[in-house]
Amino acid sequence: MTKNRAWDRRSLLRSAAVLTGAAASATLPGYPAAARGGSRDADALFEAGEFQEAARAYERVLQKDPRNLHAARRRGFTGLLANQFPDAETYLTRALDLAPGDKETHRLLADCYLRQDKLALSAPHWRAAGEKAYGEWFAAIGGRPYQVHGDTARLPIQQMDPMPLVEASLNGGPAKAFTFYTGASNLSLGAAAAKEAGLRPLARQKVEFEGGSMWAYYGILDSLRLGGIELRNVPVGWSSTESGQETGTGSDGMIGTWVFQHLLTTFDYAGRKLILRRPTPASARTTRAAALRAGAEPLPLWLADQYLHTTGSIAGSRTGVVGVNFGGSGGESAAVLFGPTAQQLNIRTDHDRPIGTFAHSHPATTFPCYPREIRLGNAAARSIYCETHPQAALAPYGFNVRAAFFHTFHKPYNITLDFAGMNLYIARGKAL
Template sequence: MADDRRWGRRSLLRSTAALAGAAATAPLLGGTATAMTGSGDADALFKAGEFERAGRAYEEVLRKDPENLHAARRRGQIGLLGNKFRDAEKYLKTAVRLAPDDKDAHYLLGDCYLRQDEFALSVPHWRAAGEDAYAQWFAAFRGEPYQVHGDIARLPWQQTDPMPLLQASVNGGPPKRFTFYTGATNVSLAASAAKEAGLSPVVSQEVDVEGGKVWAHFGILDSFELGDIELRNVPVGWSSTESGKDVGTTDEGMIGSWVFFHLLTTFDYAGRQLILRRRTPEAARQARAAAARAGAEPLPLWLADQYVHSRGSITGDTGSRAGVVGVNFGGSGGESAAVVFGETAERLGIRSDYDRPIGTFAHSHPAVTYPCYPKEIRLGDVTAEEIYCETHPQATLAPYGFDVRAAFFHSFHKPYHVTLDFTDMNLYIARGKAM
């Protein structure tokens, strides 16, 4: 995992790997985002996840040194983490002006336009970032993507383990079995489901998945029905073998984060349902009111690529660390409530069983984790004590330049419901079923 950025951060394989059932952790940003003279304090704040303070510190650097590429790019990245698109565009455009060949700045600016559904504006930046497949894919769209029809949908889960399973309809066809995972990006289909829906790829590429090769195809879905909500003009991907067969999956599709950040989304684990609402001021007000009634304080919500982050903590026998944590929903997480990264488990004195290695995959690359048992893991006021987790000693602590010492998964969320508000960028978690 020394330098997965070309594979993990910059590849259409992200969706393919998720569809194939590969475990995903946060990908790497890349080596060009190195500290420069005068930005040391800002970098330390950014690394610690103190994003507001880091933003002000980078602005001070830029006041003194307007040509500081690193400060401009980092300040733009901070804006993008919080969906503050005006700030993100301002500083990332500055970074691109300062270094027209800087691939990281172009990638972040492409992502900024992608989140705003400005696909045409994203295309030259994907191309400049070396993402020719993304450029071809998004250039093919006509009209408004992710058109939302309907106000609210409640989708019951047919199962919770080993991963939640629900039903959705593709291009007006019969209901299909879908899982979801916030480590994935777009809607993904099995090759057979894509064929049945009459899909043709805009772009295809051969990729490596868990030691084998498959074809990743990407196109445009006319209609995706999730209960009483329909999305139109939606990016979609599917993977196939050389002969066009399905790639080892037991479901017919997966829903990724790109769908969820277009909606007000509640992962109601306690109620075994997915609740989707149109993003309106009234829906956001109702979500805040419901959270207040349940005693849930708003937690910060940050989005790095498709990965959801918030603020939490992890405690061992000899110490505790609070900061940015990954918060993942869906997927096949097994019974592990969290994955603890790098040397965190050792430094905090978390009991770990190194005699029982677990062979798994991260970004579809072989990885080894070990059972561990923190004294406590915490997300806001919600805690789990002495719960089974895994430690991944070889994982990077700073995949995007800021430390992420743990990521919470499927098993942690089971007693709760969690709402993600991508307008105000708040996360609410409360015990029991959503009302």
């Protein structure tokens, strides 16, 4: 294990963007606020996070106006959020028929195929969406990606703060220190680890980052071993400065959401373990039963790009969509409140203590705030330190996300992500 790994919150946000390359440095997509053909009610439901009701409303719009591009694309997106791939493909393909050059539809359809490991099918849509490097990368990968070997891994979290670290090996090599973060997309490596693993880029691109630039490389890793689980044929990215030097990530690599969504993943903060299981129906039933016995209610899980969402509440507000992030920098803040949320909920905010940081590789200023409670299902934290980011977009994907929950909130709990059933379970104490 490498020493001297102290990261502050600013360096975590910077390193996450470096490790994930262009995907993390790109501006989050926007969606039209309203559509033609009387779909304002559907848009209002979507904005409120009532996705099933919004889906039915968009279908009614399409029955009256079959050529409504916005309704077709949004209906496809509601399916994609819940990994309902047949619905997503049907409506996104319909939207593409209406507007063959629409970049946003291409991007959503590319993500739809990516999540199903249909990389070759995703490649032309990445290109059409303007992501040339992604198109080259996924077109060049042969065979089925993320092949899972083994049934269970229980990885001790070697260090919890300032960021969690676990051990993993690359292509049969010695154990290396990896952090994990669901705000990142693919498996990412430092330049030295990539070189030691013998990786060669299938695609590359120059990325503008925090007033400078770097090179992002994309390739394929033969083997990623995480304790008793081995993943083979794993898409991987790495980065370096223009002179070929390390980008100062502070670890050998970062495990992102694309890896976790191929497994039944438990972030056992209370037990200081990362538990990974082969996602079979039997393991899902066993995990669900254990979570229910521990008092966890099943919460919905939605995925927009690599970002995880569920339902939660802030300061006693109505339950709505919130972001959830696992791993990453410990820091002190349990949640970040977006846009006017803190002001609307009359949450005490210390405007005299601005905090300079970065979000999605862009400079940002947050302020300390102190909601009386933040909650995910039965899990709650009271009078806990948070931050507010007033300039952040409240609805970067078209639906309102008032806050995102981070590392500090999760410490008393264990959290399981079931990407097959699209449920999240959070229970107090160690995982069974």
